[in-house]
Amino acid sequence: MKKTKLLMGLGALAFVSAILVAADHIDAPDSMGTTADIADFYAFEPSEGSDNTVFAVDLQSNVLPDLAYGTFDENVLTEINIDTNGDLVEDLVIQAIPRDGKMYFFGPVAPAATGISGQVMVDSPLGSVDISSHVAIVETTPDGVSLFAGPRQDAFFFDFFQFNAVIGGMAPGGFKPAGDPNSTDDDDTTAVDTFDGANTMSIVIEIPNTMLGETTATNALGLNVYKTWVTTNAKQ
Amino acid sequence: MKLENIKYVFLSFCAMTVLASCNNDDDFTPPMAMATCNDGMMNGDETGVDCGGSCTPCEDGMAPMMPDFSGTYTQIDFMGRPGINTVLSADDETKNAHNRAIPSEMGAMFQAGFQARLEAYHDVYANLLGANPDDVNYEPNILGLDAATLTGYLAADVLEVAPDLPTTYFNPGTDNDMDGRILVPDGDEVALTGRTPQDDVIDISLILLFGGMEGDRFSGQDTDMDGTPDLPRLTSDGVGLTADVSTTFPYLGAPE
Numbered sequence: 107m108k109k110t111k112l113l114m115g116l117g118a119l120a121f122v123s124a125i126l127v128a129a130d131h132i133d134a135p136d137s138m139g140t141t142a143d144i145a146d147f148y149a150f151e152p153s154e155g156s157d158n159t160v161f162a163v164d165l166q167s168n169v170l171p172d173l174a175y176g177t178f179d180e181n182v183l184t185e186i187n188i189d190t191n192g193d194l195v196e197d198l199v200i201q202a203i204p205r206d207g208k209m210y211f212f213g214p215v216a217p218a219a220t221g222i223s224g225q226v227m228v229d230s231p232l233g234s235v236d237i238s239s240h241v242a243i244v245e246t247t248p249d250g251v252s253l254f255a256g257p258r259q260d261a262f263f264f265d266f267f268q269f270n271a272v273i274g275g276m277a278p279g280g281f282k283p284a285g286d287p288n289s290t291d292d293d294d295t296t297a298v299d300t301f302d303g304a305n306t307m308s309i310v311i312e313i314p315n316t317m318l319g320e321t322t323a324t325n326a327l328g329l330n331v332y333k334t335w336v337t338t339n340a341k342q
Numbered sequence: 343m344k345l346e347n348i349k350y351v352f353l354s355f356c357a358m359t360v361l362a363s364c365n366n367d368d369d370f371t372p373p374m375a376m377a378t379c380n381d382g383m384m385n386g387d388e389t390g391v392d393c394g395g396s397c398t399p400c401e402d403g404m405a406p407m408m409p410d411f412s413g414t415y416t417q418i419d420f421m422g423r424p425g426i427n428t429v430l431s432a433d434d435e436t437k438n439a440h441n442r443a444i445p446s447e448m449g450a451m452f453q454a455g456f457q458a459r460l461e462a463y464h465d466v467y468a469n470l471l472g473a474n475p476d477d478v479n480y481e482p483n484i485l486g487l488d489a490a491t492l493t494g495y496l497a498a499d500v501l502e503v504a505p506d507l508p509t510t511y512f513n514p515g516t517d518n519d520m521d522g523r524i525l526v527p528d529g530d531e532v533a534l535t536g537r538t539p540q541d542d543v544i545d546i547s548l549i550l551l552f553g554g555m556e557g558d559r560f561s562g563q564d565t566d567m568d569g570t571p572d573l574p575r576l577t578s579d580g581v582g583l584t585a586d587v588s589t590t591f592p593y594l595g596a597p598e
Protein backbone atom coordinates (compact mmCIF):
# COMPACT_ATOMS: atom_id res chain seq x y z
CA MET A 107 0.00 0.00 0.00
CA LYS A 108 0.63 1.07 1.70
CA LYS A 109 2.81 3.86 2.27
CA THR A 110 0.85 6.07 -0.09
CA LYS A 111 -2.40 5.17 1.53
CA LEU A 112 -0.97 5.70 4.94
CA LEU A 113 0.36 9.10 4.03
CA MET A 114 -2.93 10.03 2.51
CA GLY A 115 -4.64 8.89 5.64
CA LEU A 116 -2.37 10.90 7.86
CA GLY A 117 -2.78 13.93 5.66
CA ALA A 118 -6.51 13.65 5.83
CA LEU A 119 -6.36 13.18 9.56
CA ALA A 120 -4.31 16.29 10.07
CA PHE A 121 -6.62 18.28 7.86
CA VAL A 122 -9.68 16.99 9.60
CA SER A 123 -8.20 17.58 13.01
CA ALA A 124 -7.49 21.14 12.10
CA ILE A 125 -11.00 21.95 11.04
CA LEU A 126 -13.01 19.61 13.18
CA VAL A 127 -11.56 19.28 16.59
CA ALA A 128 -14.89 20.72 17.59
CA ALA A 129 -16.55 17.49 18.58
CA ASP A 130 -19.40 17.16 21.00
CA HIS A 131 -17.27 15.82 23.74
CA ILE A 132 -15.10 18.69 22.74
CA ASP A 133 -17.83 20.33 20.84
CA ALA A 134 -17.34 24.03 20.48
CA PRO A 135 -14.31 26.31 20.34
CA ASP A 136 -15.37 28.47 23.25
CA SER A 137 -15.66 25.62 25.74
CA MET A 138 -13.34 22.99 24.31
CA GLY A 139 -10.51 22.03 26.58
CA THR A 140 -11.68 24.29 29.38
CA THR A 141 -12.53 23.10 32.87
CA ALA A 142 -16.19 23.77 32.02
CA ASP A 143 -16.24 21.52 28.94
CA ILE A 144 -19.11 19.04 29.28
CA ALA A 145 -18.04 15.68 27.99
CA ASP A 146 -21.19 13.67 28.56
CA PHE A 147 -24.51 13.34 30.31
CA TYR A 148 -26.38 10.18 31.36
CA ALA A 149 -29.79 9.82 32.98
CA PHE A 150 -31.18 6.40 33.79
CA GLU A 151 -33.06 4.12 36.10
CA PRO A 152 -30.36 2.25 38.01
CA SER A 153 -32.21 -1.05 37.88
CA GLU A 154 -35.54 -2.08 36.48
CA GLY A 155 -38.36 -1.11 38.80
CA SER A 156 -36.15 1.23 40.81
CA ASP A 157 -37.72 4.25 42.46
CA ASN A 158 -34.53 6.23 41.88
CA THR A 159 -33.05 8.11 38.94
CA VAL A 160 -29.33 8.48 38.28
CA PHE A 161 -27.77 11.55 36.69
CA ALA A 162 -24.12 11.37 35.66
CA VAL A 163 -22.26 14.35 34.26
CA ASP A 164 -18.77 14.05 32.80
CA LEU A 165 -16.68 17.18 32.59
CA GLN A 166 -13.48 17.56 30.60
CA SER A 167 -11.83 14.62 28.91
CA ASN A 168 -8.30 13.75 27.97
CA VAL A 169 -9.48 12.05 24.82
CA LEU A 170 -7.15 14.21 22.80
CA PRO A 171 -3.76 15.59 23.83
CA ASP A 172 -3.71 18.98 25.47
CA LEU A 173 -7.25 18.82 26.74
CA ALA A 174 -7.72 19.77 30.35
CA TYR A 175 -8.50 16.94 32.72
CA GLY A 176 -7.86 16.43 36.35
CA THR A 177 -9.51 18.91 38.68
CA PHE A 178 -12.84 20.54 39.21
CA ASP A 179 -12.91 24.33 38.91
CA GLU A 180 -14.37 26.28 41.83
CA ASN A 181 -15.59 28.93 39.41
CA VAL A 182 -17.71 26.43 37.49
CA LEU A 183 -21.23 25.57 38.61
CA THR A 184 -22.63 22.39 37.08
CA GLU A 185 -26.41 22.36 36.84
CA ILE A 186 -28.77 19.50 36.00
CA ASN A 187 -32.01 21.01 34.70
CA ILE A 188 -35.30 19.12 34.92
CA ASP A 189 -38.50 20.06 33.08
CA THR A 190 -41.59 18.34 34.47
CA ASN A 191 -44.33 19.91 32.34
CA GLY A 192 -42.89 19.69 28.86
CA ASP A 193 -42.43 23.40 28.17
CA LEU A 194 -38.65 22.99 27.91
CA VAL A 195 -38.09 25.38 30.82
CA GLU A 196 -36.40 24.05 33.93
CA ASP A 197 -38.81 23.47 36.83
CA LEU A 198 -36.11 22.02 39.07
CA VAL A 199 -32.36 22.28 39.22
CA ILE A 200 -29.74 20.18 40.95
CA GLN A 201 -26.50 22.09 41.32
CA ALA A 202 -22.97 20.94 42.06
CA ILE A 203 -20.00 23.16 42.82
CA PRO A 204 -16.65 22.34 44.40
CA ARG A 205 -15.00 24.08 47.33
CA ASP A 206 -11.75 23.00 48.95
CA GLY A 207 -11.84 19.31 48.12
CA LYS A 208 -15.57 18.80 48.50
CA MET A 209 -18.39 18.84 45.98
CA TYR A 210 -21.45 20.63 47.35
CA PHE A 211 -24.88 19.78 45.99
CA PHE A 212 -28.04 21.92 46.09
CA GLY A 213 -31.64 21.15 45.10
CA PRO A 214 -33.73 19.74 43.62
CA VAL A 215 -35.40 23.14 43.80
CA ALA A 216 -37.09 25.61 41.51
CA PRO A 217 -34.35 28.01 40.46
CA ALA A 218 -34.58 31.64 41.49
CA ALA A 219 -34.38 32.49 37.79
CA THR A 220 -34.59 30.33 34.67
CA GLY A 221 -32.43 30.92 31.63
CA ILE A 222 -28.70 31.32 31.15
CA SER A 223 -27.79 33.11 34.38
CA GLY A 224 -28.45 32.19 37.96
CA GLN A 225 -27.19 31.75 41.46
CA VAL A 226 -26.25 28.87 43.69
CA MET A 227 -29.41 27.87 45.54
CA VAL A 228 -27.73 28.03 48.93
CA ASP A 229 -31.02 27.81 50.81
CA SER A 230 -31.62 24.32 49.43
CA PRO A 231 -28.56 22.29 50.40
CA LEU A 232 -28.69 18.65 49.41
CA GLY A 233 -25.38 17.41 50.78
CA SER A 234 -21.70 17.20 50.00
CA VAL A 235 -19.09 14.58 49.28
CA ASP A 236 -15.30 14.56 49.38
CA ILE A 237 -13.91 14.68 45.87
CA SER A 238 -12.47 11.25 45.13
CA SER A 239 -9.13 10.38 43.65
CA HIS A 240 -8.73 6.88 42.20
CA VAL A 241 -10.95 5.12 44.70
CA ALA A 242 -14.55 6.25 44.78
CA ILE A 243 -15.76 8.07 47.88
CA VAL A 244 -19.55 7.92 48.10
CA GLU A 245 -21.85 9.84 50.40
CA THR A 246 -25.47 8.94 51.10
CA THR A 247 -27.69 11.61 52.61
CA PRO A 248 -30.48 10.98 55.13
CA ASP A 249 -32.90 11.44 52.21
CA GLY A 250 -31.38 8.47 50.44
CA VAL A 251 -29.49 10.52 47.86
CA SER A 252 -26.12 9.11 46.76
CA LEU A 253 -23.38 11.54 45.76
CA PHE A 254 -20.06 11.15 43.96
CA ALA A 255 -17.51 13.48 42.40
CA GLY A 256 -14.11 12.58 40.99
CA PRO A 257 -12.17 11.15 38.07
CA ARG A 258 -13.72 8.21 36.21
CA GLN A 259 -13.25 6.41 32.93
CA ASP A 260 -14.88 8.11 29.99
CA ALA A 261 -17.54 5.54 29.06
CA PHE A 262 -18.39 7.18 25.74
CA PHE A 263 -17.40 5.22 22.64
CA PHE A 264 -17.16 6.54 19.10
CA ASP A 265 -14.83 6.16 16.13
CA PHE A 266 -14.53 9.91 16.07
CA PHE A 267 -11.76 10.29 13.52
CA GLN A 268 -13.60 8.12 11.04
CA PHE A 269 -16.67 10.26 11.59
CA ASN A 270 -14.61 13.30 10.68
CA ALA A 271 -13.41 11.54 7.54
CA VAL A 272 -16.97 10.59 6.65
CA ILE A 273 -18.41 14.06 6.95
CA GLY A 274 -15.36 15.50 5.27
CA GLY A 275 -16.15 13.42 2.17
CA MET A 276 -12.93 11.46 2.55
CA ALA A 277 -14.40 8.07 3.42
CA PRO A 278 -16.60 6.85 0.58
CA GLY A 279 -17.06 3.50 2.29
CA GLY A 280 -18.34 5.16 5.43
CA PHE A 281 -17.45 3.80 8.84
CA LYS A 282 -15.10 0.87 9.22
CA PRO A 283 -16.25 -2.60 10.23
CA ALA A 284 -15.91 -3.75 13.80
CA GLY A 285 -12.61 -5.33 14.67
CA ASP A 286 -11.55 -7.61 17.46
CA PRO A 287 -11.73 -5.31 20.49
CA ASN A 288 -8.81 -7.15 22.09
CA SER A 289 -6.59 -6.98 19.06
CA THR A 290 -3.52 -4.83 19.20
CA ASP A 291 -3.23 -4.99 15.42
CA ASP A 292 -3.74 -1.39 14.45
CA ASP A 293 -3.84 -1.83 10.69
CA ASP A 294 -6.31 0.97 10.07
CA THR A 295 -8.90 -1.32 8.50
CA THR A 296 -11.21 -1.76 11.45
CA ALA A 297 -13.02 0.69 13.69
CA VAL A 298 -11.26 2.21 16.70
CA ASP A 299 -12.86 3.70 19.79
CA THR A 300 -11.23 7.11 19.96
CA PHE A 301 -12.25 7.40 23.61
CA ASP A 302 -10.68 4.14 24.76
CA GLY A 303 -8.48 4.92 27.76
CA ALA A 304 -9.75 8.46 28.24
CA ASN A 305 -10.82 9.77 31.63
CA THR A 306 -13.18 12.51 32.72
CA MET A 307 -14.13 14.37 35.87
CA SER A 308 -17.50 12.92 36.82
CA ILE A 309 -20.35 14.03 39.02
CA VAL A 310 -22.91 11.32 39.80
CA ILE A 311 -26.10 11.63 41.79
CA GLU A 312 -28.73 8.98 42.46
CA ILE A 313 -31.95 10.46 43.78
CA PRO A 314 -35.38 9.13 44.78
CA ASN A 315 -38.03 10.04 42.20
CA THR A 316 -40.19 11.35 45.03
CA MET A 317 -37.76 14.27 45.35
CA LEU A 318 -38.25 15.10 41.67
CA GLY A 319 -42.02 14.78 41.75
CA GLU A 320 -44.53 13.78 39.12
CA THR A 321 -43.97 14.73 35.50
CA THR A 322 -46.48 15.44 32.78
CA ALA A 323 -43.85 15.89 30.09
CA THR A 324 -43.90 13.22 27.36
CA ASN A 325 -41.42 11.89 24.81
CA ALA A 326 -42.08 11.19 21.12
CA LEU A 327 -43.80 7.93 22.03
CA GLY A 328 -46.11 9.61 24.54
CA LEU A 329 -44.37 8.16 27.60
CA ASN A 330 -44.01 10.28 30.74
CA VAL A 331 -40.45 11.50 31.14
CA TYR A 332 -38.41 14.16 32.81
CA LYS A 333 -36.83 16.33 30.14
CA THR A 334 -33.33 17.00 31.35
CA TRP A 335 -30.17 18.78 30.31
CA VAL A 336 -26.93 19.79 31.90
CA THR A 337 -25.11 23.09 31.79
CA THR A 338 -21.85 24.46 33.11
CA ASN A 339 -21.90 28.02 34.31
CA ALA A 340 -18.96 30.29 34.98
CA LYS A 341 -18.83 32.78 37.83
CA GLN A 342 -19.02 36.28 36.43
CA MET B 343 -22.62 39.89 49.84
CA LYS B 344 -24.80 41.39 52.48
CA LEU B 345 -24.40 40.37 56.07
CA GLU B 346 -27.97 39.21 56.18
CA ASN B 347 -27.28 36.80 53.36
CA ILE B 348 -24.11 35.50 54.87
CA LYS B 349 -25.89 34.83 58.09
CA TYR B 350 -28.71 33.06 56.34
CA VAL B 351 -26.37 30.96 54.30
CA PHE B 352 -24.47 30.07 57.39
CA LEU B 353 -27.57 29.18 59.33
CA SER B 354 -29.00 27.02 56.57
CA PHE B 355 -25.79 25.11 56.29
CA CYS B 356 -25.55 24.45 59.98
CA ALA B 357 -29.17 23.42 60.04
CA MET B 358 -28.65 20.79 57.38
CA THR B 359 -25.76 19.12 59.10
CA VAL B 360 -25.65 17.22 62.31
CA LEU B 361 -23.04 19.21 64.07
CA ALA B 362 -22.09 19.61 67.64
CA SER B 363 -21.17 23.19 67.09
CA CYS B 364 -20.43 25.76 64.49
CA ASN B 365 -17.66 28.13 63.77
CA ASN B 366 -18.26 31.80 63.30
CA ASP B 367 -15.38 34.06 62.63
CA ASP B 368 -17.03 37.26 61.50
CA ASP B 369 -17.13 40.46 63.47
CA PHE B 370 -20.17 39.40 65.33
CA THR B 371 -20.37 40.52 68.97
CA PRO B 372 -22.17 38.03 71.19
CA PRO B 373 -25.31 39.47 72.67
CA MET B 374 -26.62 38.64 76.06
CA ALA B 375 -27.11 34.94 76.53
CA MET B 376 -30.70 33.86 76.10
CA ALA B 377 -32.61 31.36 78.14
CA THR B 378 -31.98 28.49 75.75
CA CYS B 379 -28.22 28.98 75.72
CA ASN B 380 -27.65 26.81 78.77
CA ASP B 381 -30.17 24.03 78.37
CA GLY B 382 -27.93 21.49 76.68
CA MET B 383 -30.06 21.38 73.52
CA MET B 384 -29.71 22.92 70.09
CA ASN B 385 -32.80 25.06 69.94
CA GLY B 386 -33.89 28.61 69.27
CA ASP B 387 -31.62 30.04 66.60
CA GLU B 388 -28.60 28.12 67.85
CA THR B 389 -26.32 26.56 65.31
CA GLY B 390 -24.79 24.14 67.78
CA VAL B 391 -25.68 22.96 71.27
CA ASP B 392 -26.04 26.17 73.29
CA CYS B 393 -23.95 28.17 70.87
CA GLY B 394 -24.22 30.10 67.66
CA GLY B 395 -27.10 32.28 66.62
CA SER B 396 -27.87 34.73 69.41
CA CYS B 397 -25.84 32.66 71.88
CA THR B 398 -22.07 32.70 72.23
CA PRO B 399 -20.37 31.76 68.98
CA CYS B 400 -19.47 28.10 68.74
CA GLU B 401 -15.85 27.12 69.24
CA ASP B 402 -13.43 27.38 66.41
CA GLY B 403 -12.65 24.22 64.50
CA MET B 404 -15.75 22.37 65.52
CA ALA B 405 -17.57 22.77 62.25
CA PRO B 406 -16.90 23.99 58.75
CA MET B 407 -18.08 27.36 57.67
CA MET B 408 -20.43 27.44 54.73
CA PRO B 409 -18.15 28.24 51.81
CA ASP B 410 -18.81 31.31 49.76
CA PHE B 411 -21.13 30.50 46.86
CA SER B 412 -22.12 34.07 46.11
CA GLY B 413 -22.17 35.57 42.66
CA THR B 414 -23.89 35.15 39.34
CA TYR B 415 -23.10 32.15 37.20
CA THR B 416 -23.66 32.22 33.45
CA GLN B 417 -24.04 29.28 31.09
CA ILE B 418 -21.06 28.45 28.94
CA ASP B 419 -21.60 24.82 27.94
CA PHE B 420 -24.73 22.77 27.35
CA MET B 421 -25.65 19.16 26.69
CA GLY B 422 -28.80 17.16 26.32
CA ARG B 423 -28.62 14.26 23.90
CA PRO B 424 -25.18 13.02 22.97
CA GLY B 425 -23.65 14.20 19.73
CA ILE B 426 -26.32 16.66 18.68
CA ASN B 427 -24.16 19.75 18.62
CA THR B 428 -21.24 17.86 17.10
CA VAL B 429 -23.13 16.22 14.31
CA LEU B 430 -25.82 18.71 13.36
CA SER B 431 -24.36 22.16 13.99
CA ALA B 432 -22.70 23.16 10.77
CA ASP B 433 -19.97 25.49 11.99
CA ASP B 434 -18.14 26.79 15.03
CA GLU B 435 -20.39 29.80 15.38
CA THR B 436 -23.45 27.59 15.58
CA LYS B 437 -21.77 25.24 18.03
CA ASN B 438 -20.92 28.13 20.34
CA ALA B 439 -24.42 29.56 20.02
CA HIS B 440 -25.95 26.18 20.83
CA ASN B 441 -23.97 26.00 24.06
CA ARG B 442 -25.34 29.35 25.17
CA ALA B 443 -28.94 28.69 24.21
CA ILE B 444 -31.85 27.39 26.26
CA PRO B 445 -34.03 24.48 25.11
CA SER B 446 -37.24 26.49 24.78
CA GLU B 447 -35.57 28.65 22.14
CA MET B 448 -33.53 25.98 20.40
CA GLY B 449 -36.17 24.77 17.96
CA ALA B 450 -36.54 28.19 16.38
CA MET B 451 -32.80 28.78 16.44
CA PHE B 452 -31.47 25.50 15.11
CA GLN B 453 -34.08 23.30 13.39
CA ALA B 454 -33.64 24.70 9.88
CA GLY B 455 -29.86 24.56 10.09
CA PHE B 456 -29.95 21.01 11.43
CA GLN B 457 -32.21 19.92 8.56
CA ALA B 458 -29.91 21.52 6.01
CA ARG B 459 -26.96 19.79 7.63
CA LEU B 460 -28.74 16.45 7.50
CA GLU B 461 -29.48 16.88 3.80
CA ALA B 462 -25.88 17.97 3.21
CA TYR B 463 -24.64 14.68 4.70
CA HIS B 464 -26.76 12.79 2.22
CA ASP B 465 -25.43 14.96 -0.58
CA VAL B 466 -21.87 14.00 0.34
CA TYR B 467 -22.73 10.41 -0.37
CA ALA B 468 -24.80 11.12 -3.43
CA ASN B 469 -21.74 12.74 -4.95
CA LEU B 470 -19.43 9.92 -3.90
CA LEU B 471 -21.85 7.40 -5.38
CA GLY B 472 -22.10 9.32 -8.62
CA ALA B 473 -25.77 10.02 -8.04
CA ASN B 474 -27.69 13.23 -8.31
CA PRO B 475 -27.89 14.78 -4.82
CA ASP B 476 -31.54 15.53 -5.46
CA ASP B 477 -32.17 11.82 -5.68
CA VAL B 478 -30.50 10.90 -2.40
CA ASN B 479 -32.52 12.78 0.14
CA TYR B 480 -33.34 11.93 3.71
CA GLU B 481 -36.19 9.48 3.89
CA PRO B 482 -38.45 9.13 6.93
CA ASN B 483 -36.63 7.13 9.56
CA ILE B 484 -37.39 4.02 11.52
CA LEU B 485 -39.53 6.06 13.93
CA GLY B 486 -41.56 7.40 11.03
CA LEU B 487 -40.16 10.92 11.43
CA ASP B 488 -39.38 13.03 8.37
CA ALA B 489 -36.36 15.33 8.24
CA ALA B 490 -38.19 18.40 9.53
CA THR B 491 -39.82 16.55 12.40
CA LEU B 492 -36.68 14.70 13.41
CA THR B 493 -34.49 17.78 13.35
CA GLY B 494 -37.13 19.75 15.21
CA TYR B 495 -37.18 17.06 17.86
CA LEU B 496 -33.39 17.00 18.10
CA ALA B 497 -32.97 20.77 17.95
CA ALA B 498 -34.64 21.12 21.36
CA ASP B 499 -31.72 19.27 22.82
CA VAL B 500 -32.90 17.53 25.97
CA LEU B 501 -32.31 14.03 27.32
CA GLU B 502 -35.52 12.38 28.43
CA VAL B 503 -35.62 9.96 31.34
CA ALA B 504 -38.70 8.12 32.54
CA PRO B 505 -39.20 7.74 36.29
CA ASP B 506 -41.39 4.66 36.03
CA LEU B 507 -40.15 2.74 33.00
CA PRO B 508 -37.05 0.80 32.09
CA THR B 509 -34.30 2.93 30.59
CA THR B 510 -33.96 2.40 26.85
CA TYR B 511 -32.24 5.05 24.78
CA PHE B 512 -33.53 3.29 21.67
CA ASN B 513 -33.50 -0.34 20.73
CA PRO B 514 -33.74 -0.71 16.99
CA GLY B 515 -34.33 -4.43 17.26
CA THR B 516 -37.36 -4.34 19.52
CA ASP B 517 -40.74 -5.43 18.28
CA ASN B 518 -42.47 -5.85 21.59
CA ASP B 519 -45.96 -6.26 20.24
CA MET B 520 -44.84 -8.62 17.47
CA ASP B 521 -46.65 -6.59 14.86
CA GLY B 522 -43.79 -6.90 12.43
CA ARG B 523 -42.80 -3.31 12.76
CA ILE B 524 -39.63 -2.33 14.54
CA LEU B 525 -40.31 0.41 17.00
CA VAL B 526 -42.91 2.32 15.09
CA PRO B 527 -44.64 4.42 17.73
CA ASP B 528 -47.93 2.60 17.99
CA GLY B 529 -48.22 2.94 21.70
CA ASP B 530 -46.70 -0.09 23.34
CA GLU B 531 -42.99 0.17 22.71
CA VAL B 532 -40.65 1.65 25.28
CA ALA B 533 -37.86 3.87 23.99
CA LEU B 534 -36.37 7.31 24.49
CA THR B 535 -36.61 6.80 28.25
CA GLY B 536 -33.07 7.69 29.24
CA ARG B 537 -29.47 6.87 28.54
CA THR B 538 -27.10 4.47 30.28
CA PRO B 539 -23.33 4.29 29.79
CA GLN B 540 -23.86 1.02 27.91
CA ASP B 541 -26.13 2.49 25.23
CA ASP B 542 -24.58 2.69 21.78
CA VAL B 543 -25.81 6.22 21.20
CA ILE B 544 -23.70 6.83 18.12
CA ASP B 545 -25.04 3.79 16.28
CA ILE B 546 -28.57 4.74 17.31
CA SER B 547 -28.09 8.29 16.10
CA LEU B 548 -26.63 7.06 12.83
CA ILE B 549 -29.59 4.72 12.29
CA LEU B 550 -32.00 7.59 12.82
CA LEU B 551 -30.03 9.89 10.51
CA PHE B 552 -29.03 7.49 7.73
CA GLY B 553 -30.93 4.25 8.22
CA GLY B 554 -34.15 5.15 6.49
CA MET B 555 -37.43 3.45 7.21
CA GLU B 556 -35.89 0.03 7.91
CA GLY B 557 -32.89 1.28 9.85
CA ASP B 558 -30.36 -0.06 7.34
CA ARG B 559 -30.55 2.20 4.32
CA PHE B 560 -26.82 2.96 4.30
CA SER B 561 -25.33 -0.05 6.00
CA GLY B 562 -22.74 -1.03 3.42
CA GLN B 563 -24.91 -3.23 1.21
CA ASP B 564 -23.75 -4.73 -2.04
CA THR B 565 -26.82 -3.77 -4.03
CA ASP B 566 -25.53 -4.93 -7.42
CA MET B 567 -24.18 -8.19 -6.06
CA ASP B 568 -20.71 -7.71 -7.50
CA GLY B 569 -19.01 -8.69 -4.28
CA THR B 570 -18.13 -5.13 -3.32
CA PRO B 571 -20.28 -2.93 -1.13
CA ASP B 572 -21.57 -0.03 -3.15
CA LEU B 573 -23.40 1.77 -0.42
CA PRO B 574 -21.44 3.42 2.39
CA ARG B 575 -21.52 2.01 5.89
CA LEU B 576 -23.20 4.77 7.86
CA THR B 577 -25.49 3.07 10.36
CA SER B 578 -22.76 1.83 12.71
CA ASP B 579 -19.35 3.18 13.61
CA GLY B 580 -18.26 -0.33 14.48
CA VAL B 581 -17.21 0.24 18.08
CA GLY B 582 -18.74 -0.79 21.39
CA LEU B 583 -18.18 0.00 25.05
CA THR B 584 -14.56 -0.29 26.10
CA ALA B 585 -14.62 1.45 29.50
CA ASP B 586 -15.43 -0.29 32.78
CA VAL B 587 -18.92 0.33 34.09
CA SER B 588 -20.67 -1.03 37.15
CA THR B 589 -24.18 -1.93 38.23
CA THR B 590 -23.63 -0.10 41.51
CA PHE B 591 -23.10 3.53 42.40
CA PRO B 592 -21.26 5.49 41.04
CA TYR B 593 -21.62 3.22 37.98
CA LEU B 594 -18.60 4.61 36.11
CA GLY B 595 -15.26 2.81 36.32
CA ALA B 596 -12.16 3.97 38.18
CA PRO B 597 -9.88 6.17 36.07
CA GLU B 598 -7.17 4.52 34.02
